[in-house]
Amino acid sequence: MSTIPADSLALQRFYHWERESPERIALTQPMGDGAVKDFTWGQVGDQVRRMATYLQSQGWEPGSKVAILSKNCAWWMMSDLAIWMAGYVSVPLYPTLAPETVRQILEHSEAKACFIGKLDGWEHMKPGVPADMPCISYPLSPFDAVKSYEGWDAICARSSPMSGEPSRGADDLATLIYTSGTTGMPKGVMHTFGAFAWGLGQGLKRIPIGHDDRMLSYLPLAHVVERVLVEHGWLRTGMHVYFAESLDTFAADLQRARPTVFFSVPRLWVKFQQGVHAKMPPAKLARLLSIPILGGIVRKKILKALGLDQCRIAAGGAAPMPLALLEWYKKLGLHINEGYGMTENLAISHITVPGQSQFGTVGPAYEGVETRIDPKNGELQMRSPALMLGYYKEPRLTEDAFTPDGWLRTGDKAAIEANGCLRITGRVKDLFKTSKGKYVAPAPIEDRLVMHPTVEACMVAGANLGQPLGIVMLAPDAALRTGSEADRQQLMAQLTEHLDNINARLDPHEQLDCLVVVKNAWTVDNGFITPTFKVKRNRVEEVYGAHFEEWVARRSKIVFGD
Numbered sequence: 001m002s003t004i005p006a007d008s009l010a011l012q013r014f015y016h017w018e019r020e021s022p023e024r025i026a027l028t029q030p031m032g033d034g035a036v037k038d039f040t041w042g043q044v045g046d047q048v049r050r051m052a053t054y055l056q057s058q059g060w061e062p063g064s065k066v067a068i069l070s071k072n073c074a075w076w077m078m079s080d081l082a083i084w085m086a087g088y089v090s091v092p093l094y095p096t097l098a099p100e101t102v103r104q105i106l107e108h109s110e111a112k113a114c115f116i117g118k119l120d121g122w123e124h125m126k127p128g129v130p131a132d133m134p135c136i137s138y139p140l141s142p143f144d145a146v147k148s149y150e151g152w153d154a155i156c157a158r159s160s161p162m163s164g165e166p167s168r169g170a171d172d173l174a175t176l177i178y179t180s181g182t183t184g185m186p187k188g189v190m191h192t193f194g195a196f197a198w199g200l201g202q203g204l205k206r207i208p209i210g211h212d213d214r215m216l217s218y219l220p221l222a223h224v225v226e227r228v229l230v231e232h233g234w235l236r237t238g239m240h241v242y243f244a245e246s247l248d249t250f251a252a253d254l255q256r257a258r259p260t261v262f263f264s265v266p267r268l269w270v271k272f273q274q275g276v277h278a279k280m281p282p283a284k285l286a287r288l289l290s291i292p293i294l295g296g297i298v299r300k301k302i303l304k305a306l307g308l309d310q311c312r313i314a315a316g317g318a319a320p321m322p323l324a325l326l327e328w329y330k331k332l333g334l335h336i337n338e339g340y341g342m343t344e345n346l347a348i349s350h351i352t353v354p355g356q357s358q359f360g361t362v363g364p365a366y367e368g369v370e371t372r373i374d375p376k377n378g379e380l381q382m383r384s385p386a387l388m389l390g391y392y393k394e395p396r397l398t399e400d401a402f403t404p405d406g407w408l409r410t411g412d413k414a415a416i417e418a419n420g421c422l423r424i425t426g427r428v429k430d431l432f433k434t435s436k437g438k439y440v441a442p443a444p445i446e447d448r449l450v451m452h453p454t455v456e457a458c459m460v461a462g463a464n465l466g467q468p469l470g471i472v473m474l475a476p477d478a479a480l481r482t483g484s485e486a487d488r489q490q491l492m493a494q495l496t497e498h499l500d501n502i503n504a505r506l507d508p509h510e511q512l513d514c515l516v517v518v519k520n521a522w523t524v525d526n527g528f529i530t531p532t533f534k535v536k537r538n539r540v541e542e543v544y545g546a547h548f549e550e551w552v553a554r555r556s557k558i559v560f561g562d
Helices: 010-020 041-056 074-085 099-109 122-128 143-148 152-158 193-206 224-237 250-257 266-279 282-289 292-306 323-331 395-401 442-449 476-482 485-503 537-553
Strands: 025-032 035-040 065-069 089-093 113-116 135-137 173-178 188-192 214-217 240-243 261-264 313-316 336-340 370-373 379-383 408-416 422-427 455-461 469-474 515-518 558-560
Touching (some): 010 074, 025 250, 035 041, 173 193, 173 224, 188 193, 193 224, 240 250, 261 266, 323 336, 422 442, 442 485, 455 537, 469 476
Parallel strands (some): 025 240, 065 089, 113 135, 214 240, 313 336, 515 558
Antiparallel strands (some): 025 035, 173 188
């Protein structure tokens, strides 16, 4: 990483804004009941330096790990900076983890302390934090955490600001990002300051962001995309970051921020669309948009209602974006860029080029990213200066993640189009073979299944069955409508139509025998989904696999499972 300019590294960028723009607002934090608190770069600097002094006074070895367990907030970002400034390595945890996973990460990372912040389920998670672990609470932490641990403000008040500009080199370890664990226990992905700096540099060449931009931080900062795009994007560009208060206030938070850059997972883009359709039927909206002058007025009104009227760059990732959804937003005047990446490459891999029609692909590789397709199994492999150092304390898993000549095995099947754009076609290990000897790639079918407003999450399975089947978890409002027989029949009719439409577009061996509606919600706590809302296939197979043949034998298109 010796070629990385020193002034592009995270701490050096922070010192730049602290020095050059001390009075400019850097962060806006909701404080409850509609109140907000602004932090200038100078104020951020003062608090970070005071906390860094306190952390360094603990006498831990340089490079020691310090954890952050919190929903997104201003103190999350300031904690990260303080950890780095004190010479340590940050370990963020998802704010929705089961207590067993919290403990596993804290113990595996050998964390010396943990910041406890905004959390909705602290009482449930608390048993995962060792009783003898030093913890620090944020001003918005749960009452029990505030009562149990010394607070951020108290520590800052009695600590003097760290002086100078302590630096961390490009090759220094910055953080352990624990994967969300779709196939097992999380692994600690090691990334350096240089990897972040290089990745940001390449990303900004494709998606230009500057100090006049605004972003709303609401996806978990423990996730690689939010960490790179929001936190490190903030440090690199000096943009203004707003935080969301809660799910209930999200619409108001979005209106407050009116982001110029907005990233979301496909499920939220779908929910936005469904919200618009709930107020204006699709046929009527399409008709209005086709009228020259009126169409423009309608577009502006809808985007303003969503809080996206100032959005100049919109993006999606973490799962494929349905083509019909991308087309719908394009008609509204919002071109969504679709990106692809993973924790192991800092999400710096591919993204579509703004303004170009590259729908159905994730665009060309970022400059400096090399890609190739394994001719044996169609797996995408890549390499770049943003690749992880490896998995923390897991040399065998690290070795397995790379080819003998140093390329990262992504685990995704892909094809490179003639124009250089990448098309993801499924997961190498997700493919399964039916009893007819035909292979089925479940991901593209699942992308269509989840588009129905009644479906919150789904999975396609069927290894060794005659035909695959779909397992769906209903959205909360749809689940409430299954109490009466009339509502149940209406739901069955809607899902039957949805199933027929999907099967009509599939090859015969891919067509689903039935859709199984399961009663129990899939949550992070019960192990069915990851904190980033990806379904854990092995968990679904483990719990429901024994019922597959029974469900298919009912000879009904819609089956209500146990």
